[in-house]
Amino acid sequence: NLGKNDFITSILEKVGFLGLCPRICTQVNEWEAYRKFTKSEGLSGVNYKHFVLYEGTRIVAAGLVNMTNTTASLEKLDSDIEYYKSYLLRFMEKWSRSLEVIFITSTLPKEQC
Numbered sequence: 001n002l003g004k005n006d007f008i009t010s011i012l013e014k015v016g017f018l019g020l021c022p023r024i025c026t027q028v029n030e031w032e033a034y035r036k037f038t039k040s041e042g043l044s045g046v047n048y049k050h051f052v053l054y055e056g057t058r059i060v061a062a063g064l065v066n067m068t069n070t071t072a073s074l075e076k077l078d079s080d081i082e083y084y085k086s087y088l089l090r091f092m093e094k095w096s097r098s099l100e101v102i103f104i105t106s107t108l109p110k111e112q113c
Contacts, residue, residue, distance in 0.1 A: 025050040037062035072096035
């Protein structure tokens, strides 16, 4: 998985792909971008899901969801552009509904929404 990331990125750059693509962090560059956006190392454990949002091959947003059996609560969400935050938030809500858990956003301070 780690070895093919550079190859896929080079193909996407060659074709000029600029679509939005949310992902759960797995790659080194995703973790680095996550730390940059959230200004944290991230939390470890099976309950935490760390997300990034790509625009083309560039990571433009990051978020953290804390999962329980019945809820998914938004812990962090950051980007330099509000549209990207909004897009990633909607994706994380949809993702949590697919797991049949309730998505909670009220745990975030207003400045992080």
